[in-house]
Amino acid sequence: MLKTRFALLALLAILAAPLASLAQSYPAKPVRLVVPYPPGGSTDLLGRTVAQKMSESMGQNVIVENRGGAGGMLGSELVARSAPDGYTFLLGTGASHGITLFLSKTVPYDPVKDFTPICAAVEVPIALAIHPSIPANNAKELLEYAKKNPGKLAFGSSGTGSPHHLAGELLKQVGGIDMVHVPYKGAGPSMQDLIGGQIPIVFTTLSTAIPQMRSGKIRVIGVVERKRQESTPEVPTIGESVPGYVMPSSWLGFFGPAGLPEAIVARLNGEILKSVHAPEVRSKLESAGMPVSGTSAEEFARMVRDDIETFRGIVQASGIKPE
Numbered sequence: 001m002l003k004t005r006f007a008l009l010a011l012l013a014i015l016a017a018p019l020a021s022l023a024q025s026y027p028a029k030p031v032r033l034v035v036p037y038p039p040g041g042s043t044d045l046l047g048r049t050v051a052q053k054m055s056e057s058m059g060q061n062v063i064v065e066n067r068g069g070a071g072g073m074l075g076s077e078l079v080a081r082s083a084p085d086g087y088t089f090l091l092g093t094g095a096s097h098g099i100t101l102f103l104s105k106t107v108p109y110d111p112v113k114d115f116t117p118i119c120a121a122v123e124v125p126i127a128l129a130i131h132p133s134i135p136a137n138n139a140k141e142l143l144e145y146a147k148k149n150p151g152k153l154a155f156g157s158s159g160t161g162s163p164h165h166l167a168g169e170l171l172k173q174v175g176g177i178d179m180v181h182v183p184y185k186g187a188g189p190s191m192q193d194l195i196g197g198q199i200p201i202v203f204t205t206l207s208t209a210i211p212q213m214r215s216g217k218i219r220v221i222g223v224v225e226r227k228r229q230e231s232t233p234e235v236p237t238i239g240e241s242v243p244g245y246v247m248p249s250s251w252l253g254f255f256g257p258a259g260l261p262e263a264i265v266a267r268l269n270g271e272i273l274k275s276v277h278a279p280e281v282r283s284k285l286e287s288a289g290m291p292v293s294g295t296s297a298e299e300f301a302r303m304v305r306d307d308i309e310t311f312r313g314i315v316q317a318s319g320i321k322p323e
Contacts, residue, residue: 033051034090053281071100111304112304127208143175156201190204191204194212
């Protein structure tokens, strides 16, 4: 038995040696971070900020490559087809790795099978904002107003299939109300129409809504997330007044191709967490409306799977057809 035990220990040591060597030697050349959206915006800010810190700590350049198009699918597919060697990884979103699966007829990758989750880095909270003319102080009062005025309300979002769109569809489902969805090309145009009174309700990023809320041009009566945000503790969650409203948090997270070795996953996870929790980086991200979260690879994998099932239910109940 002793001989067998020693043999097993020796075998484990032999198998572990390449992984240990891999972790010590990685990275031996520059690393590419693919951001599947155009320059500018929250994904680009996070990607470039993290890439700079990782370059400093890893001793190799982490080069950001913006590969926008098809709602994040072009850049995501590029990473899914890359070698699982740690030299190409992706900054993904709940849209690219969840919603797109149900709203596009041709998704060129499987968001679970074709990727290795590394870390969810930040949240991008979503706000329920209304024009001051709407007599509501929370989501429940908005629902009551909508029921008294059937067919007269519309809500704007940053585009069909965005998390903002599904947040509004879920409110319709849970509240049993009728609202028309008006898709915009981004958060900026929808906010301008809300301020101008062309549309009464908008689901948008909280960071976009805060300046207008502070100036009194709009009112923010709820956040989609399950907990209140530190930046706006006075704003309740939608779920506080509308039981059953449960929407996945909007996150930005990092993925590698499927089959990425555990040693490299652990190294990248540690480097990303170290980067986003650096005081100057954390301050920069949170001032831009992106609270730092940071998860293990295992926690992130569960988040992605759970979010996909939640999005599946929302899309199926809403009757939205893939395009």
